[in-house]
Amino acid sequence: MAVKHLSDEQIQRYLEGDMSLDSEAVYHLQECPICQRQLQIYRKVYQGLQQDADFELAPGFAETVITRLTTVPVKSSRGSLVGLILICFGTTAAACLTLYFLEAKALAETLASLFATAVEFGLPLVESFKVTLASLGVRPDIVLFTILILITFGAIDRILFRHRGSHLYP
Amino acid sequence: MESDCSESRRLINEVLNGNSAAFATLIERNKKLVSHVVFRMIANKADREDVCQEVFIKVYQNLDRFNFESKLSTWIARIAYNACLNHLEKKHVPLLDDLGSEQDILEKYSGDGETPDCYMERQDIMARVRSEIDRMPVHFRTVVTLYHLDEMSYEEIAEVTDMPLGTVKSYLFRARKLLKERLKEKYQLEDIWR
Numbered sequence: 549m550a551v552k553h554l555s556d557e558q559i560q561r562y563l564e565g566d567m568s569l570d571s572e573a574v575y576h577l578q579e580c581p582i583c584q585r586q587l588q589i590y591r592k593v594y595q596g597l598q599q600d601a602d603f604e605l606a607p608g609f610a611e612t613v614i615t616r617l618t619t620v621p622v623k624s625s626r627g628s629l630v631g632l633i634l635i636c637f638g639t640t641a642a643a644c645l646t647l648y649f650l651e652a653k654a655l656a657e658t659l660a661s662l663f664a665t666a667v668e669f670g671l672p673l674v675e676s677f678k679v680t681l682a683s684l685g686v687r688p689d690i691v692l693f694t695i696l697i698l699i700t701f702g703a704i705d706r707i708l709f710r711h712r713g714s715h716l717y718p
Numbered sequence: 719m720e721s722d723c724s725e726s727r728r729l730i731n732e733v734l735n736g737n738s739a740a741f742a743t744l745i746e747r748n749k750k751l752v753s754h755v756v757f758r759m760i761a762n763k764a765d766r767e768d769v770c771q772e773v774f775i776k777v778y779q780n781l782d783r784f785n786f787e788s789k790l791s792t793w794i795a796r797i798a799y800n801a802c803l804n805h806l807e808k809k810h811v812p813l814l815d816d817l818g819s820e821q822d823i824l825e826k827y828s829g830d831g832e833t834p835d836c837y838m839e840r841q842d843i844m845a846r847v848r849s850e851i852d853r854m855p856v857h858f859r860t861v862v863t864l865y866h867l868d869e870m871s872y873e874e875i876a877e878v879t880d881m882p883l884g885t886v887k888s889y890l891f892r893a894r895k896l897l898k899e900r901l902k903e904k905y906q907l908e909d910i911w912r
Binding site for chain 1: 737740742745746749750753754756757767769771774775778826843844846847848850851862864866867891894897898901902
């Protein structure tokens with residue numbers, strides 16, 4: 549009958565202190581010179597792996613980092629009002645656009661007229677911008693649509709980025 | 719674990735309130751872990767210190783985003799790991815080859831109950847193992863370092879490296895087997911059979 553030596557996995561489990569290794573295998577390991585040799589090599593491997601390889605940082609490392617930090621801007625506290633506003637605006641814009649493309653024209657027209665009114669009375673700068681665009685032959689609604697899309701994507705990206713930063717790599 | 723967590727919270731709050739001494743404490747507590755990851759992954763000695771500094775600057779800049787879902791050390795190790803990956807990607811850094819000279823090894827001999835011959839031989843075997851570690855793929859090196867040197871659990875390593883748990887276990891097993899095979903091939907069995 550062929551002798552069944554321990555596998556690499558079993559020897560590693562033995563060195564890891566895995567108690568689930570059956571007693572027959574442990575007995576074989578203790579008695580078999582071939583398996584003993586494998587075990588000895590693995591022991592050396594484990595010793596080498598556990599040895600700190602003199603990875604020393606320069607003295608005063610912490611002070612150097614702190615000195616460098618004086619030139620790095622401190623980030624603001626949790627949450628950002630601007631980010632929140634952008635997210636709200638982007639979400640609203642995305643909802644409006646969805647409704648528009650779903651042919652909920654009445655609602656879209658109301659929103660458009662409200663927006664136009666706001667532009668007309670509140671933002672003369674926008675009006676002049678519209679005139680400029682018109683003189684250039686560019687449709688203002690297309691420009692508005694593009695801006696809204698960009699804001700929406702920006703907001704989505706910000707949400708994803710913040711999520712990633714909170715848990716993963718900043 | 720709970721006291722560790724509350725201690726981390728206290729430390730982080732102090733750092734966020736602008737206490738630089740608290741940040742120095744945070745660096746002191748975690749610099750060994752960061753150096754293990756960075757020194758094992760980055761071959762160029764000149765770059766290592768800079769990358770370690772960058773890691774702690776990133777830690778500082780993003781500390782307000784740490785949400786205590788993991789241990790602070792795990793989060794910092796993850797930043798270090800990703801900073802190294804970015805560095806390697808940017809610079810196409812070659813594999814490590816940072817073994818100290820025989821003279822360096824002798825200088826570290828402390829002589830506590832061990833003969834110089836035995837000490838040299840043990841150091842030689844350790845140096846051979848380290849040399850083989852440095853020849854392994856970067857993910858293998860990282861996983862074995864975090865497990866054996868920093869005593870992280872499989873779960874923590876999976877979190878640091880963003881690898882599935884099974885991959886971490888597989889890498890560990892394969893890395894150790896690879897080291898064993900290389901040592902076996904390279905040297906006479908008698909040399910390491912002691």
